[in-house]
Amino acid sequence: RSNFDLETDVGDRIRKINEIRSTLAEVVQQAGLAADCEEKWFFCANFLVTSLRSSRFGDDRDHIHGCLGMMSMVLPHDFLIPIIPDYERHVVEIFTSTAGLFLQKTPLLLELSRVESRSARRYRELPSWVPDYSVPFDQNRSKSTTKLSINKHMDMGLEALRREQRDMWGTHIRGPVVSGLELVLRGTQLGFLNIVFKPRMMHTLEVSDLGNIISLITADKQSHERIDDAFWNMMAVRFIDMYLSRPSHEISPAVESMCREFLKSLNTDPQDVPRRCVPIENWVGLIYKTLMRQRYKNPAIIAEVASRSVFLTQERHLGLGPDEAEQGDEVWLVEGARKPFVLRRVDAELRPEDGVAGAFELVGDADLRGFEALVPNWTAPEQRLLYSKIKLV
Known part of the structure; x- marks a missing residue:
């Protein structure tokens, strides 16, 4: 050494x-x-x-x-x-x-x-x-x-x-219970992973999927301006760069307009915002100027993105999850936790008298876009009465 x-x-x-x-x-x-x-x-x-x-x-x-x-x-x-x-x-x-x-x-x-x-x-x-x-x-x-x-x-x-x-x-709070090698929790399922995108495999994403992700990150921006705003702005810039690097015939005018409006909202200098007269192939260089601003080249954000995957659920939630997440994995919010988790359902013996709805392996934690705004709907007492008992193995 x-x-x-x-x-x-x-x-x-x-x-x-x-x-x-x-x-x-x-x-x-x-x-x-x-x-x-x-x-x-x-x-x-x-x-x-x-x-x-x-x-x-x-x-x-x-x-x-x-x-x-x-x-x-x-x-x-x-x-x-x-x-x-x-x-x-x-x-x-x-x-x-x-x-x-x-x-x-x-x-x-x-x-x-x-x-x-x-x-x-x-x-x-x-x-x-x-x-x-x-x-x-x-x-x-x-x-x-x-x-x-x-x-x-x-x-x-x-x-x-x-x-x-x-x-x-x-x-x-109904806290976790340890039973041998199992952890019993109560939680609610937030969705299934529909698209899982590994940052190291950016080139494999379909242009339509890119458009969907950009739409989800940039839509309803005002309601999501909370603690995760800068992080997801950085993510949006990365995906916009990828989208606009595609051949011009693949690019949707509606998504292109959405990208322009989003970049204008990032408090960039006027010269950094592409104008409609700027050829689409020249956008990438202009976007990189925005990307290289101190706020968006945070090494912590780059490290976080490099070690994790981006996903879309069937319910249209956008999130950042563990690198080992796969299509079909489930997103759960368990009682007492600070954020949701990606879980993988496994075959296990379930006894009816235990009241356990399913057995899972923990894949890792997840960050959902706008999670703070949605939390009250998921953690309200009347909602928690509907939580299922599950076990991690």
Whole structure:
């Protein structure tokens, strides 16, 4: 390994240790003998375990157990440590039970968003909903993209997460239940993936599909001007560039007009907005001027897009999902979560007495265009009465 790589590793470790120290100090100061000490302890333990995923241990069980000594200092003297080191258990058992506790004891089911791609796992026998704590989370995403508005929860403190959870779900949440290697949740299906588009395969998308995506991103823009606005503007510019690079006879005048109007809305300089007298083949260069403005060349956005796929559901929802998403996968919003997930239905034995409507593998989290505007319709108490019980395997 190069000296640069080693120096980068050392720098990352120092940064993580400093972050952990400040978080531990905050928990020590806030927790004391408080009734919610356990939740704060799990939040801090989760932060510590996640931060050290890129570290190497001789025994992979120490990705969990190795953190417990440091964590014992934030507990009151008469409070038993919630996770007991047990080297008689297999790595898969320890990772599964730990992930279950993090999901049950901390807000917004964030641990489901920390599951790496299946191809990156070392322990393939782990349930789909359990992170492999022995491997780093996607480094391109984790280092830069937590600053994106669509990922804002990943960097929030405990009090802020509690507020977000109350605002979204109220005070009564039917949380997850761990049963062996299964995670039982309640949720509502938002749709099926109809078109899945991998950024690395841009050239394969049909021109009509491009037009549909541009229409969905740019339509009703005013109602979507929320926290995800800049992100989806960037996406629109990328797709407009692709669309207008096609031969002129393939381009719809209606979509072309839509593209022009959208670019005018991005607060660009007048010279950057193509005029009707500008030949269509000259549009691409003008669009790239817009793309290269600081707001739209955010490396975090580029990293996020590079590691994920764009999808359209049969219900015409536009979203960004995991790279491993496939046509026919389902989008679900589960009770207590910060965002929807892409799930893949699997064959599994379902007992009628359990009331479970289906078994799924977790593919990854999803960001839907305008999700914040739609949330009240999906999380209202009367809607949650209709949620189904499902299990992740």
